[in-house]
Amino acid sequence: MTMERELLERALGSDQPSLSLDFEAIEAQGARAVRRRTKLALAGTAVAVAFAGLGAVALLTRGTPQAVTPAAPGQVTxxxxxxxxxxxxxxxxxxxxxxxxxxxxxxxxxxxxxxxxxxxxxxxxxxxxxxxxxxxxxxxxxxxxxxxxxxxxxxxxxxxxxxxxxxxxxxxxxxxxxxxxxxxxxxxxx
Incomplete structure (x- = not known):
């Protein structure tokens, strides 16, 4: 029995009808939701980092100059x-x-x-x-x-x-x- 359930039973007293709540199932459902949100946050962060990296590479390679052959001084080319x-x-x-x-x-x-x-x-x-x-x-x-x-x-x-x-x-x-x-x-x- 979990501590929350004990506290609930003490607060309600023993003369109250028993509650048929499955606290383990409720806790498991909450834990699944937390795991799902954590996975989504990690996936979103990974996608953002990948796009930032691609953007940085695109910016750095866009301005890469190609070679221009200088003319010899005095020679018209x-x-x-x-x-x-x-x-x-x-x-x-x-x-x-x-x-x-x-x-x-x-x-x-x-x-x-x-x-x-x-x-x-x-x-x-x-x-x-x-x-x-x-x-x-x-x-x-x-x-x-x-x-x-x-x-x-x-x-x-x-x-x-x-x-x-x-x-x-x-x-x-x-x-x-x-x-x-x-x-x-x-x-x-x-």
Whole structure:
């Protein structure tokens, strides 16, 4: 007999009709419910950990840059951009400068599953507009609004202050095809 049953009988007294409760069955049912909830909680935790792990792997491998073969300084080469979802507009033809405002990263919205578009394809137009409207105050004050000649190059790991995932993206610089070659970058095939 369990302690609860003894306490119940003492509280009711011996002159009361006996209760026909099967305390062992009630306790067993409660124990089964606790085991079931514990198993469900463990299964839910395992599923959450698995999804978190898959998400982390997806995020870490998504931005893995592919190799971009740098051009020999002075040699004009061409290459398609590997990273097309982001691009950069540069104020000067210098990939080693960490000066504030030296470059601006941009992306565009599109129809891809993640909502991103092909920034590489529109990079020349976007950067020309940024220069024409002087969005980033790159022109000298008092000078006429003249858009310099622009060239699209494919960025390599030598470019300072770009995200690791941006290796292979388009960088638009003031200059011409020889500007890319002088920095050891291929001209972008866009």
């Amino acid at each position: 061409t290459a398609p951009p590997i990273e097309r979802e982001i691009a950069y507009c540069y104020r000067m033809a210098d990939i080693t400068s960490s000066e504030p405002g030296q470059h601006v990263r941009f992306g565009i919205s599109g129809n891809s599953p993640d909502g991103r578009g092909d920034a590489a394809a529109g990079s020349m137009r976007i950067c020309a507009t940024a220069w024409a409207e002087d969005y980033y105050q790159w022109r000298q004050p008092g000078l006429p609004r003249v858009v310099p000649p622009l060239v699209a190059c494919v960025l390599t790991p030598a470019a300072v202050d770009i995200d690791r995932a941006a290796v292979g993206a388009v960088g638009v610089f003031p200059g011409d095809r020889t500007t890319c070659a002088a920095m050891g970058l291929p001209v972008a095939k866009i």
